[in-house]
Amino acid sequence: xxxxxxxxxxxxxxxxxxxxxxxxxxxxxxxxxxxxxxxxxxxxxxxxxxxxxxxxxxxxxxxxxxxxxxxxxxxxxxxxxxxxxxxxxxxxxxxxxxxxxxxxxxxxxxxxxxxxxxxxxxxxxxxxxxxx
Amino acid sequence: xxxxxxxxxxxxxxxxxxxxxxxxxxxxxxxxxxxxxxxxxxxxxxxxxxxxxxxxxxxxxxxxxxxxxx
Numbered sequence: 001x002x003x004x005x006x007x008x009x010x011x012x013x014x015x016x017x018x019x020x021x022x023x024x025x026x027x028x029x030x031x032x033x034x035x036x037x038x039x040x041x042x043x044x045x046x047x048x049x050x051x052x053x054x055x056x057x058x059x060x061x062x063x064x065x066x067x068x069x070x071x072x073x074x075x076x077x078x079x080x081x082x083x084x085x086x087x088x089x090x091x092x093x094x095x096x097x098x099x100x101x102x103x104x105x106x107x108x109x110x111x112x113x114x115x116x117x118x119x120x121x122x123x124x125x126x127x128x129x130x131x132x
Numbered sequence: 133x134x135x136x137x138x139x140x141x142x143x144x145x146x147x148x149x150x151x152x153x154x155x156x157x158x159x160x161x162x163x164x165x166x167x168x169x170x171x172x173x174x175x176x177x178x179x180x181x182x183x184x185x186x187x188x189x190x191x192x193x194x195x196x197x198x199x200x201x202x
Contacts, residue, residue: 007141010198014133016185022174023185025133029198042155042170096153097192 002078006120013122015101018074018081019047026101030113030122034059034104037073037086043100044071044088057087066093075107080126082110135161136187141194148191158187166191 004013011030016023017039024043036057049071056065069088074081084106114123136158140147143163147156157165157177164180167173170188177186 008195008198025187046170046174097196099197
């Protein structure tokens with residue numbers, strides 16, 4: 001089991017976003033209330049991710065549904081690589097000061113996660129077997 | 133990455149004051165590019181280091197970022 005300390009009272013973990021020609025390391029916000037993983041448009045462009053579909057979503061400070069792209073993202077957490085669909089939100093709809101990578105249940109459901117808020121620690125276990 | 137994250141938080145206040153809203157790219161515990169466009173920052177970092185993997189973070193106070201309701 002891997003354990004990370006919260007940062008500024010928030011459960012964030014370091015991830016590597018794997019692109020075609022370059023990889024980006026970032027701190028991702030763990031958001032169990034989000035159905036999907038979310039990525040800022042700039043990261044999609046820099047990673048050269050292919051769009052597989054389009055959709056609409058709510059949230060991110062907007063009362064209306066906002067158009068999104070759907071991409072397949074390869075993401076590495078402490079050496080474990082997972083591929084999943086992620087929602088890409090265009091820069092003009094993405095509030096400037098929000099985390100650029102949000103991990104939702106499309107990824108989180110592949111792990112066992114404990115948010116130990118009292119001790120400000122996040123515990124994460126892969127498949128209940130492989131400690132990461 | 134831990135080295136870069138540590139370096140980022142040590143420098144965050146100063147970087148945000150000087151370059152708020154831009155992207156900072158770190159490599160081996162040092163900032164190697166700061167640009168408004170992420171693509172440009174990464175390309176600059178690649179030319180400077182020859183690497184393909186970098187720690188990236190937009191320059192806003194981290195506290196503000198994680199206080200938001202997504």
